[in-house]
Every structure is written in C-alpha cells, then in structure tokens.
Amino acid sequence: MTARPEGPTGEQEGAGPRGISLREVIDLLVPVYGRPVPQVSHDPLAELVLTVLSQNTADTNSGRAFLQLMRRYPSWDAIAAAPVEEVVAAIQTGGLAQQKAPRIQAILRAVAQRAPDWDVGFLEELPLEEARAWLRALPGVGPKTAACVLLFSLGRPALPVDTHVERVSKRLGLIPEKASADQAHGLLEALVPPEEYYAFHMLLIKHGRxxxxxxxxxCARCPLAACPSREG
Structure with a gap:
C-alpha cells in the first residue's frame, strides 16, 4: 500500500483515550490471525458494487451474489438499464436484494454520467480527498464504502470502519464510545499509521468475528489482556 502524503500522518501511534497501545493491539493480534497482506484488485467499479453487496451479509453470500450478477449481465450498461426486479433476482443470495438492487443501479447510472466509458481508474491519480469526495458524491456511498474502494481496489491509504472495527476500537478505548460511524473514520485514520490501515482493518474484523x-x-481467550473492557 502506498504511503499517504496528505491528510493525517498516523504519527499518533501511542494510546487511545483509555490508555491501550495501538502498537500492542496490532502486535498481539498478528500472531493469532496472521499478518494481512494487501491485495489490490485495480478494479474500483467492481469493488464498489461488491462493497454494496457485502453490506449486512457474509462474504461468501456477497461474493456469490456478485458472481451471479456478472454472469447474468454482459456489461455495467446492461445492469444499469435492466428492470430492477431482474437485478433483485440476480443478487438474491446476497441478502437485502430489494434495497441493494436499486442502490447499485443508481450508483451505476451516476457513474455513467460522470465517466461514460466506465473507467474510474483516474481515482488512483486524484488527490486522496478529491477521490474520496468523488466516491461520496455517488448515491448511497458512505465513508466505509468509499474507503473500501480506495484501499482494496487502488491501494490508497483509507481506513474502512465497519461494525466490527468500530465495536472493537471502542471496546479497546481507541475511540470514544459515543463517536458516530462517520466520526470513527476520521478518528481512526488520525490514530493508525497509514501503512497499517490494511492490517488494522483486517485484524479487527477477524478479532470482532x-x-x-x-x-x-x-474475553477469557482474548490476547489483548490490557483491554479496558475485558471481563473476568
């Protein structure tokens, strides 16, 4: 993953508000779950659709739904123009298809207006916050989805905060308990070194699951003995 020249520096690698060391969190979770190795897809549009499909469902189900969608339609144009009921049927295995199908179509139609050739690879060259803003301007794209596209498809330093990352970070005292999901993204991106964004995200997801x-x-088998929320 590339180093981030702009935005938060990640130098604040010490303790969260309640005193646990971020370095300790990473160092203690790596032996348990392994050191995550960044894998960049270089396909931001596919990553965007897959991220929408992954919301509130297991990875295996969202992956299956994505493959079925790709097999059913020959192009992004075809998905955007299809009757919504057909798209719902194609992604049914991913869960919440009634909500995700129109969202995916709305996103694709918005992309088509702004990038008629469907090539959004220019996001890799834009300044980071401009690329983030471009993605956030798409219908239904929030901070987590935008960060997933930037990190997983383009290798850019953005930190997706899903429910697992948010919950574990709060229990560890890395961010305040009352922080909103939007606030959590900014707080954690300022706390975690950019070169550790990928590892931190993946490790906390595995630990949360x-x-x-x-x-x-x-808690009895948790390696994070200094966790301020530890029970027993």
Missing amino acids: RTCAARRPA
Whole structure:
C-alpha cells in the first residue's frame, strides 16, 4: 500500500483515550490471525458494487451474489438499464436484494454520467480527498464504502470502519464510545499509521468475528489482556 502524503500522518501511534497501545493491539493480534497482506484488485467499479453487496451479509453470500450478477449481465450498461426486479433476482443470495438492487443501479447510472466509458481508474491519480469526495458524491456511498474502494481496489491509504472495527476500537478505548460511524473514520485514520490501515482493518474484523463478538465477547481467550473492557 502506498504511503499517504496528505491528510493525517498516523504519527499518533501511542494510546487511545483509555490508555491501550495501538502498537500492542496490532502486535498481539498478528500472531493469532496472521499478518494481512494487501491485495489490490485495480478494479474500483467492481469493488464498489461488491462493497454494496457485502453490506449486512457474509462474504461468501456477497461474493456469490456478485458472481451471479456478472454472469447474468454482459456489461455495467446492461445492469444499469435492466428492470430492477431482474437485478433483485440476480443478487438474491446476497441478502437485502430489494434495497441493494436499486442502490447499485443508481450508483451505476451516476457513474455513467460522470465517466461514460466506465473507467474510474483516474481515482488512483486524484488527490486522496478529491477521490474520496468523488466516491461520496455517488448515491448511497458512505465513508466505509468509499474507503473500501480506495484501499482494496487502488491501494490508497483509507481506513474502512465497519461494525466490527468500530465495536472493537471502542471496546479497546481507541475511540470514544459515543463517536458516530462517520466520526470513527476520521478518528481512526488520525490514530493508525497509514501503512497499517490494511492490517488494522483486517485484524479487527477477524478479532470482532472470532473473539470480540457483539453479544458475548470471549474475553477469557482474548490476547489483548490490557483491554479496558475485558471481563473476568
């Protein structure tokens, strides 16, 4: 992943508001889950659609829905122009198809107006915040979706904050409990070094799914002994 010349510097690598070390979080989670290796897709439009499909569903289901959508339609133009009921049927396995189908079509139609050739690779060359703003201007694209496209498809220093990352970060005291999802993106991008954005995102997702669950966190086997929310 490229170093980020603009925006937050990531020099604040010490403790969150409640005293836990960010460096300790990463160093203790890597032996458990492995060091994530960035894999850049270089296909921002596909990443954008896949990210919408991944919302509130398992990765396997969203991936299956994406493949079915690609097999059903020969082009982005065809998806944008298709009857919405057909798109709903094509992505049914991904869950919430009634909401995601019209959202995907609205995004694609907006992209077609701004990039008629469907080539949005220019986002890799734009200043980071301009690229983020371009994505955020698309209908229904929030900070997490924009960050996913920037990080996973273009290798740019943006930090997606999903429900797992937000929950674990708050339990660790890295960000305030009352911070909104939008605020969490800015706070964590300022706290985490840009070169660690990918690893931090992936490690906290794995930790949130496997150990620090929403309802019953497995504190007894958590490697983060200094967690201020630790039970038992």
